[in-house]
Amino acid sequence: MRRRALAVWALGACVDAQCAETCQTCKSASSTDCKTCRDGYVLIDGDLDGVGACEPRSVDWDFNAGACRSSLGDHVGMASDLEGCWTLCSELYGANLKAIDLDSNNWCTCQDACECMDPGNGGGYYVMTSLEFANGLPAACETDETRLVCEGTCPDGSSPECCDIDGDCEDGDDDWCCGDDYLCSNDSSEWAASRGGKLCCVLDTIKWGATGTWCKSELDHLVGLAATLEDCWTFCVEAHPDGLAAVDLNDRGECFCQDACACLDAQDGFEGQLMTAASVSALPDACNTHLPADVVDGDDGDDKTTRRAVQVLVFAMAATVVVCCCFAAAVLAAAARVVYRRDLRKPRAEAAPRATAVEWPSVPPEAVVVL
Structure with a gap:
């Protein structure tokens, strides 16, 4: 038995030359059948013996x-x-x-x-x-030199000291101290306020907070994830330095950039926070969910959606009237046909004799009196 197995191995041993041209390795040492791998895997034959294994790509x-x-x-x-x-x-x-x-x-x-x-x-x-x-991941990305960096100022005009947690106040999240008092932070306005301070760099923005809505625009770019609205704004400024109008941050941390704020939408189902440029001094109305937000007539303020709905209603009413009239006419016509057919089935009465010329009675001549 062993001798037979060796003979089979000798005749059918799988080597690269015995595989098909498109086959990289064989299934086993005793087979010349091509080994294939499913998507996402590749055949690896490290020792070049013609027998390989499927490894992930x-x-x-x-x-x-x-x-x-x-x-x-x-x-x-x-x-x-x-x-x-x-x-x-x-x-x-x-x-x-x-x-x-x-x-x-x-x-x-x-x-x-x-x-x-x-x-x-x-x-x-x-x-x-x-x-x-496979040999290793690349190094960390260099810090963006254009990142927002602001210096704090002390109330008495003296120079503040860096009290950032990492000891570096030039990395964009600088925290400055005046004496023992916490002065400002670039982490966020909430963070600074919780420490009894303020935001070092005041962005030219309006923070609307948790509105549950987001500004709708043609851009609507998901730039990534952000921890705060301020971070979201920074990311969007880097991605779209010109024309940024608003950002929205939903409860999953997804940050979206908008180049306009035509209307407020809430269709994504996520509770969102909103920040706009200072030029958006007041939030617009809710978006119309059926038609684009730019369908408002600037002359009289009439909503085209309402006009369209009225037009559809009038058309439907007119169509209903026409259908009813046609139906009534059809019913009357059918009734007339029934009456006509019923009259045709009735037996006709005998006709009265036709009138003939009047026959005058014959009068003898002697009965005629001449006056």
């Missing part, structure tokens, strides 16, 4: 402080795990996919490169890359 780096950054940065939706996120992105970008990022809210982002590791909103990310990054 990607490397799971598990949880990291940063996410891969690239010019793509496509937020494709929610995924339950890294494999699901990789599948979503693979279907969209195929071989161009180089990395994916899955944040703590299960938001999946596709990348066509992994230039550096971006700390993002500081919440950490699950990262998966293609095999070309």
